[in-house]
Amino acid sequence: MAPAGKAGKKAALDVASWLFNVVTSVAIIMVNKALMATYGFSFATTLTGLHFMTTTFMTIVLRWLGLVQNTYLPAAELLKFVVFANLSIVGMNVSLMWNSVGFYQIAKLCMIPVSCLLEVVFDKIRYSRDTKLSILLVLAGVAVCTVSDVSVNTKGLLSAVIAVWSTALQQYYIHYLQRKYSLGSFNLLAHTAPVQAGTLLLLGPFVDYWLTAKRVDGFDYSTSTVLLIVLSCTIAVGTNLSQFICIGRFTAVSFQVLGHMKTILVLVMGFIFFGKEGLNLHVVLGMLLAVLGMIWYGNASAKPGGKERRSLADKSQKNDTLSDASELEDKV
Numbered sequence: 001m002a003p004a005g006k007a008g009k010k011a012a013l014d015v016a017s018w019l020f021n022v023v024t025s026v027a028i029i030m031v032n033k034a035l036m037a038t039y040g041f042s043f044a045t046t047l048t049g050l051h052f053m054t055t056t057f058m059t060i061v062l063r064w065l066g067l068v069q070n071t072y073l074p075a076a077e078l079l080k081f082v083v084f085a086n087l088s089i090v091g092m093n094v095s096l097m098w099n100s101v102g103f104y105q106i107a108k109l110c111m112i113p114v115s116c117l118l119e120v121v122f123d124k125i126r127y128s129r130d131t132k133l134s135i136l137l138v139l140a141g142v143a144v145c146t147v148s149d150v151s152v153n154t155k156g157l158l159s160a161v162i163a164v165w166s167t168a169l170q171q172y173y174i175h176y177l178q179r180k181y182s183l184g185s186f187n188l189l190a191h192t193a194p195v196q197a198g199t200l201l202l203l204g205p206f207v208d209y210w211l212t213a214k215r216v217d218g219f220d221y222s223t224s225t226v227l228l229i230v231l232s233c234t235i236a237v238g239t240n241l242s243q244f245i246c247i248g249r250f251t252a253v254s255f256q257v258l259g260h261m262k263t264i265l266v267l268v269m270g271f272i273f274f275g276k277e278g279l280n281l282h283v284v285l286g287m288l289l290a291v292l293g294m295i296w297y298g299n300a301s302a303k304p305g306g307k308e309r310r311s312l313a314d315k316s317q318k319n320d321t322l323s324d325a326s327e328l329e330d331k332v
Contacts, residue, residue, distance in 0.1 A: 027235050042212050043214075045093060045207040048089050049202075050229065051240065056197050068190050073177065081173050081177065095107055097211055105143070118169070131297065141290025142286065143286070144285060145290065205217070254297075
């Protein structure tokens with residue numbers, strides 16, 4: 001009964017963690033969409049810096065309350081993570097500016113194969129046929145929903161490559177650092193958030209001016225705009241924390257695959273709150289394919305051999321006789 005109870009508790013925590021990430025991610029996208037589309041606040045990099053500044057304040061409060069312990073993370077590891085994370089943020093913004101929406105979505109879909117490659121190369125992960133096919137079905141479904149006009153140029157392609165690889169490396173590195181240094185989500189955030197906040201708030205206004213030809217200090221701030229910025233920063237605390245929790249509990253690949261559920265929800269919420277333009281049969285079909293692929297991926301990757309380390313698989317094959325003997329002893 002104890003193992004079953006432990007498995008049930010883990011499953012419940014997994015679901016809660018994932019719902020936490022989905023709710024906060026969809027909420028912040030909706031708030032940012034209103035902030036940028038309705039009020040014209042287009043300073044995405046500076047806004048992200050404000051998000052991490054708020055997250056830093058949260059970790060300080062938690063440390064004061066004793067909920068975050070003093071832990072060790074080498075400066076070189078922290079620097080590498082911040083480089084990957086900041087390149088991801090700037091790369092995504094630049095890719096969206098220099099590429100068509102269709103190619104931008106294709107680039108985002110490429111994160112799953114890149115994340116898979118990182119796990120295969122560095123973690124020696126092996127995927128079953130069903131797991132691979134389920135990932136392809138998710139990609140196909142999301143592509144049908146989101147990819148429209150596709151045009152690409154040299155600088156757009158370069159920005160997309162940087163964005164995809166830096167994002168995949170950042171998400172892989174979250175899992176890697178938590179595992180290697182036994183860091184919880186709060187503890188890792190306490191290390192990374194202050195450095196990201198400082199660098200993004202320092203460089204953000206210059207990056208945003210380069211992207212938009214507008215100065216963040218010259219924006220006409222209204223009460224509504226300030227309230228939306230505060231709301232966005234508040235939700236971002238949960239978004240940043242939930243990302244670290246989910247990647248720590250799952251992997252970067254699982255986070256990417258299930259993350260496309262957020263894409264589907266954002267589309268649905270957009271149709272509900274911002275009009276039904278663009279909603280048609282092939283979009284609905286794409287949503288259904290993506291959801292079916294996610295369900296299939298969850299079942300396939302959870303099965304024995306669905307997704308496992310090669311070294312562990314080899315050891316289990318070599319020790320079949322020992323495991324059979326231990327099973328008999330348990331029965332006795």
